[in-house]
Structures are given as C-alpha cells and as structure tokens.
Amino acid sequence: MASERRSSEESAKTRTAILDATEKIMREKGYAAVSSRRVAAVAGLKSQLVHYHFGTMDDLFLALFRRTEEAFFTSHMRASASSNPLQMLWDRSIDARGNRLVAEFMALAHHREAIRTELARAAKRIRNVETAVWARMLEEHGISPETCPPVVASVLMAGISRALATEAALGVSVGHAETLAFVERYLQQMGLQRRPTETPARKKRP
Amino acid sequence: MASERRSSEESAKTRTAILDATEKIMREKGYAAVSSRRVAAVAGLKSQLVHYHFGTMDDLFLALFRRTEEAFFTSHMRASASSNPLQMLWDRSIDARGNRLVAEFMALAHHREAIRTELARAAKRIRNVETAVWARMLEEHGISPETCPPVVASVLMAGISRALATEAALGVSVGHAETLAFVERYLQQMGLQRRPTETPARKKRP
DNA sequence: GTCTATAGGCCGATAGAC
DNA sequence: GTCTATCGGCCTATAGAC
Incomplete structure (x- = not known):
C-alpha cells in the first residue's frame, strides 16, 4: 500500500512535469514545436514516458x-x-x-x-x-x-x-x-x- | 529570346502552381502541414523545385x-x-x-x-x-x-x-x-x- | 514506471547530371 | 529549370527487459 501510494505520487509528479513542459513549449515555440522528444527533454525525462502516460x-x-x-x-x-x-x-x-x-x-x-x-x-x-x-x-x-x-x-x-x-x-x-x-x-x-x-x-x- | 520568354513563362507558371498548392494546404490542413514534399505533391512537381524557386x-x-x-x-x-x-x-x-x-x-x-x-x-x-x-x-x-x-x-x-x-x-x-x-x-x-x-x-x- | 532498442516515416536542403 | 540521388536529422509509437 505504501509503495502503491508512493508509486502513484511519482506518477502524478511525472504527469505534471510532462504537462508543464508541454505548456512551456507551446507558449514559447507554438504547438507545432511540441514533440514527445522535446517535451521529454524539457521535463528531463525519456520521450517514451510521454506516450506511456498520455498515449x-x-x-x-x-x-x-x-x-x-x-x-x-x-x-x-x-x-x-x-x-x-x-x-x-x-x-x-x-x-x-x-x-x-x-x-x-x-x-x-x-x-x-x-x-x-x-x-x-x-x-x-x-x-x-x-x-x-x-x-x-x-x-x-x-x-x-x-x-x-x-x-x-x-x-x-x-x-x-x-x-x-x-x-x-x-x-x-x-x-x-x-x-x-x-x-x-x-x-x-x-x-x-x-x-x-x-x-x-x-x-x-x- | 523566344526561348528565354518561354522559359520565364514556364517559370512563372511553376511558381504560381507552388504558391497555389501552398495556399491550399494552409487552408485545409494548416501551416504546420506545409512541407516541400507535400506542396510538390499537390502541385504535381518534384519537391526540389520548391527550394529551387523559393529557397x-x-x-x-x-x-x-x-x-x-x-x-x-x-x-x-x-x-x-x-x-x-x-x-x-x-x-x-x-x-x-x-x-x-x-x-x-x-x-x-x-x-x-x-x-x-x-x-x-x-x-x-x-x-x-x-x-x-x-x-x-x-x-x-x-x-x-x-x-x-x-x-x-x-x-x-x-x-x-x-x-x-x-x-x-x-x-x-x-x-x-x-x-x-x-x-x-x-x-x-x-x-x-x-x-x-x-x-x-x-x-x-x- | 522506467529503461534500451528499434521500426518505419517524413522532413529540409544540397550536389551534380542533363 | 528539372531531373536523380542522397545526407543527416527529427518524428511517433511500440516491444520487451527490468
């Protein structure tokens, strides 16, 4: 249970980081500049995580x-x-x-x-x-x-x-x-x- | 001279076709969908011509x-x-x-x-x-x-x-x-x- | 949930023949 | 002015190990 909670807390944190990064890119470079690789780079993550969490x-x-x-x-x-x-x-x-x-x-x-x-x-x-x-x-x-x-x-x-x-x-x-x-x-x-x-x-x- | 004129007429025609194709893609799919390959495909040309005529x-x-x-x-x-x-x-x-x-x-x-x-x-x-x-x-x-x-x-x-x-x-x-x-x-x-x-x-x- | 690896694709742009 | 050929790069998305 404790690990489950920690796990879902981590997940929520990652999701937030991905959304924050996406927002930042949209503001600064526009929606056309949003790619899973760029989002991941800004968030400090691997690009595959973007697809794992958001499809x-x-x-x-x-x-x-x-x-x-x-x-x-x-x-x-x-x-x-x-x-x-x-x-x-x-x-x-x-x-x-x-x-x-x-x-x-x-x-x-x-x-x-x-x-x-x-x-x-x-x-x-x-x-x-x-x-x-x-x-x-x-x-x-x-x-x-x-x-x-x-x-x-x-x-x-x-x-x-x-x-x-x-x-x-x-x-x-x-x-x-x-x-x-x-x-x-x-x-x-x-x-x-x-x-x-x-x-x-x-x-x-x- | 005759060939020069014909040549520049052809050139103008190609340029117009490229611009028309670009406009069509922008209207229908948005600016982000404009690529030299797609423009060329719509205009019935090779993509390199886009760069030749417009840089x-x-x-x-x-x-x-x-x-x-x-x-x-x-x-x-x-x-x-x-x-x-x-x-x-x-x-x-x-x-x-x-x-x-x-x-x-x-x-x-x-x-x-x-x-x-x-x-x-x-x-x-x-x-x-x-x-x-x-x-x-x-x-x-x-x-x-x-x-x-x-x-x-x-x-x-x-x-x-x-x-x-x-x-x-x-x-x-x-x-x-x-x-x-x-x-x-x-x-x-x-x-x-x-x-x-x-x-x-x-x-x-x- | 995160990793490595990779398939499969479209992209801009240039070089050199004709 | 148009062709063929091609380089190097970034893209989405998935598979499978851990």
Whole structure:
C-alpha cells in the first residue's frame, strides 16, 4: 500500500512535469514545436514516458487543454462573483500571458477535431457566465435587453479584448490606446470601479 | 529570346502552381502541414523545385503572404472607394474564406519573425485605410472625433468581425445572431445602405 | 514506471547530371 | 529549370527487459 501510494505520487509528479513542459513549449515555440522528444527533454525525462502516460500527442494536447481550462474557469467564476466583476473580467481578457496559450489552442483547434470540440464547449461555458454578469449589470443601470441584449455585451467585450490582445502580440498597436480609453470609459458607466488615475490593463506579473 | 520568354513563362507558371498548392494546404490542413514534399505533391512537381524557386520554407511562406496581401489590399481599397464602403468593409471582414488564411498567417506570425513583421506592416496599412473611411462617415453624420475617434471605430469594427469569424470557424455561435443584428443596426445609422430585408453577411460563393 | 532498442516515416536542403 | 540521388536529422509509437 505504501509503495502503491508512493508509486502513484511519482506518477502524478511525472504527469505534471510532462504537462508543464508541454505548456512551456507551446507558449514559447507554438504547438507545432511540441514533440514527445522535446517535451521529454524539457521535463528531463525519456520521450517514451510521454506516450506511456498520455498515449498519443493528441491525447497530450487534450489533457493539457483540460487542465488549463479547468483552472481558467474556476478563477473566472471567482472574478464574476467579485464586487467588481466587469473590471476583473476585462483585465483578465486583455492579459497577454493568458491569451498566448489560448491563441495556440485556437490555432490547434482549427485542425484537430478533439481540441475544437473541447474549445467550443469551454467557450460556451465562459460566455454564459459573462452573459449572466452583463445581465445583472445592465439591469442595475436600467438598460433594457432590447437596447443591448446581455449576450451581445459579452460577445462584444470578449471580441474586442481578444482582438486587442492578438494584435498587441503581433506588434500592431495602432489605435489601441484610444480604444482602451473608449471602452474603459464606457465600462466605468456600467460599474467599473477603477479610479481614473490607475493604470489600466497592466496586471503585474510576479 | 523566344526561348528565354518561354522559359520565364514556364517559370512563372511553376511558381504560381507552388504558391497555389501552398495556399491550399494552409487552408485545409494548416501551416504546420506545409512541407516541400507535400506542396510538390499537390502541385504535381518534384519537391526540389520548391527550394529551387523559393529557397527555404520561410521564404515560401513569405512569398505567399505577399501575394495574398497584395491582392487583399487592392480589393480593400476598391471597397473603401465604393459608394457603400462600410457595408463592403464589414462584409469582407466577416467573410469566412478570407479569414481562414489570415488566421493561419497570424498563427505562423507568432513564431516567425519575418511573417510577423510583414503582417504588422499590412495590418497598419489596412487600419489606416479603414480609419480614413470612418473619419469621413463620422464627419458626415456629425459625430465629433471626441465622442468616437475614427481610429477607435475601425479598431472596434475589425476586432468584432474577426472575433465573430474566428469563433464561427471553431463552432461557437452563442450570441452571434444578436451581435450581428446589433452591429448592423448601428452601421445602418452610419451609412450602410443594405435594405433590412436583405440577408446580411452571407456572401454567396460560386 | 522506467529503461534500451528499434521500426518505419517524413522532413529540409544540397550536389551534380542533363 | 528539372531531373536523380542522397545526407543527416527529427518524428511517433511500440516491444520487451527490468
């Protein structure tokens, strides 16, 4: 029993190391650079262990996606339930680090059925959460669903933020400052509580 | 001379065939599936010809990007100069087929310096054109640049349309119909001349 | 669960004949 | 400009010993 526990603890540690290595490679070199040999090299393991623990490379991508999405959704729920949900959701959605991995999975999803399915499911789940937040905020401000349906607000917020993040990652920033100012001015009317003096959208990384 | 001409005609034909094949593979299988052997197979040629005519694979991607962007920019200018520029720009920007290739180049740009540079340059050029269109439209409708700077309008339009196109390609459509209706209602106030009975955003493919 | 060994395959790119 | 031939490398995945 003791050895069984130790064994499964070791196994969990190895699995985590493999997933961490995969994530690192995806962030830095893109999904196309992920190979069992490279993953193993980064994790300090033999490449055969990748297949032993995860099967095919597709299975590995899927496992990493699930781990990532689960953590993301949990913290997204927390942000939604905070006292300042719109600000927190907006800040999260323009965060460069988070978007990097998402961008890779989106690119991967175009050509891998399994990833596409999981990504679509995850996106719908997030959208529903954000739509509920918007429904509450719009109602509080007396804006009728006919004027702006909550789901439209959440599609717009998600779309604008993702576009800004994507462009910024590619070195395009024409009009970004003006757009950020425009959007945040609007969000403030809707309940954003950030004071004007604070720098927006620059979450510090530890 | 005659043989020289014929020779360079043949060369141009081969180059076009290689670029066509590359484009087809990128659309259908993604940039990661592009290899000199596969390109040659699709084009009905030997793989060495790919290197002979284009050098490295990076050079090939770059050549295809330039061809694509040149054609895109030309037709974009035509759309901007039409009598109904906002509608035409919007329709173009949510076109699924056009966005498929752009998405691949964006994914590629994250990891290839040369592509990233070219993409950034192209994006700025397009943005400036669209911003000029918006400046004209907003002025015609008496909306001051303080209320909504033209560059903000063009960032928003580009961002929203790209987000919708990306999500649709991945099988996510929650809130899309409502958002399309919302945006197009707004665009109509700004000079879109489509009649309400026409189906929006469904450009027929031959 | 991790090791060695290996099958079987696709890749980019170049050399040299024609 | 296109051909044949080929080098050297990285890839996924599995088999079988320990």
